[in-house]
Amino acid sequence: MRRYANCKLCPRQCGADRSSGQTGFCGESAACRIAFAGPHYGEEPCFSGTRGSGAIFFCGCSSQCFFCQNHQISLGDQGRVVTADDLLAMAEDLIKQGVHNLNFVTPDHFWPHIENLGRRLRARGHTLPFIFNSSGYQAPAMVAAYAELMDIFMPDFKFADPDLAHACMRDHRYPDITREALRRMVAAQGFLEPWDDDGRLVARRGVLVRHLVLPGYVENTRRVLRLLRDEFGPQLPLSVMSQFRPVETCLTRGLLDRTVTAEEYGQVCDLVEELGFERVFIQPDAGHPDFLPDFSKKEPFAGHLKRGGRRRPPADHASPQTS
Numbered sequence: 001m002r003r004y005a006n007c008k009l010c011p012r013q014c015g016a017d018r019s020s021g022q023t024g025f026c027g028e029s030a031a032c033r034i035a036f037a038g039p040h041y042g043e044e045p046c047f048s049g050t051r052g053s054g055a056i057f058f059c060g061c062s063s064q065c066f067f068c069q070n071h072q073i074s075l076g077d078q079g080r081v082v083t084a085d086d087l088l089a090m091a092e093d094l095i096k097q098g099v100h101n102l103n104f105v106t107p108d109h110f111w112p113h114i115e116n117l118g119r120r121l122r123a124r125g126h127t128l129p130f131i132f133n134s135s136g137y138q139a140p141a142m143v144a145a146y147a148e149l150m151d152i153f154m155p156d157f158k159f160a161d162p163d164l165a166h167a168c169m170r171d172h173r174y175p176d177i178t179r180e181a182l183r184r185m186v187a188a189q190g191f192l193e194p195w196d197d198d199g200r201l202v203a204r205r206g207v208l209v210r211h212l213v214l215p216g217y218v219e220n221t222r223r224v225l226r227l228l229r230d231e232f233g234p235q236l237p238l239s240v241m242s243q244f245r246p247v248e249t250c251l252t253r254g255l256l257d258r259t260v261t262a263e264e265y266g267q268v269c270d271l272v273e274e275l276g277f278e279r280v281f282i283q284p285d286a287g288h289p290d291f292l293p294d295f296s297k298k299e300p301f302a303g304h305l306k307r308g309g310r311r312r313p314p315a316d317h318a319s320p321q322t323s
């Protein structure tokens with residue numbers, strides 16, 4: 001826990017003394033806060049399976065993207081403080097409910113707590129996979145420590161355009177930092193396996209990269225996809241998401257203030273095909289409101305429960321708006 005003093009856990013390296021109550025750029029002190037813990041059915045089918053992914057959503061975030069789809073907990077004040085023993089009890093309760101994995105959402109700025117939790121769970125004989133579900137904006141030097149405990153990495157790759165990264169999360173270094181973090185994640189755990197086109201087999205290990213298409217920024221997506229293909233090849237498992245919904249700050253700023261159109265998402269899916277990616281989940285319903293969680297509710301993902309997961313494009317895929 002001494003790592004919270006002069007904190008350097010994420011690429012911001014802001015050095016806040018979180019152990020004395022100071023909050024860093026991520027918005028959090030050393031008091032671990034979570035917003036939700038429960039079986040989650042809205043992840044990709046290979047994580048949610050039939051019994052859900054055991055999600056624990058941590059509050060705060062080192063990225064601080066103004067458009068965050070989880071803004072109530074990453075930028076706002078929803079959530080509650082938990083102790084290490086609370087976390088252990090929550091995780092074991094999820095395991096008792098039969099979830100396929102434990103899914104640590106936005107874990108990097110609370111890594112000392114999660115590392116402690118993971119070690120305790122392993123020592124108590126729990127063998128289910130642990131998922132590091134993150135923004136991709138991780139300090140590359142930390143990845144080796146994550147990989148000692150985490151079986152699956154599910155990082156985003158949000159921006160290949162440094163100016164867009166700066167406009168959204170105030171760090172133009174995002175593309176370089178994330179590319180290096182991903183290199184280390186793939187080197188440590190390989191690609192996601194087992195891979196099942198229909199998503200019926202639940203993943204045990206490896207990396208799947210997520211990308212959220214932003215309205216009006218298809219060019220950024222093109223750059224992301226090309227970069228990923230050039231760096232990791234067409235076998236890299238991908239989830240290309242169309243679910244973006246503008247939150248209030250988007251409307252105030254007049255930036256990213258709409259959903260992704262079917263035409264934009266169609267262009268993206270065509271490029272996915274063109275680049276030869278073979279292991280892909282897509283979301284045919286661009287901007288579907290069911291994917292925006294509401295953390296003020298007891299069940300923030302009610303829509304996800306109704307809708308199920310994402311799907312890979314069919315072999316004869318032309319464009320998602322017609323599928």
Ligand code: SF4
Nearest residue numbers: 007010014024025026
């Ligand atoms: S985790 Fe938070 S406090 Fe630590 S370096 Fe990053 S932003 Fe600063």
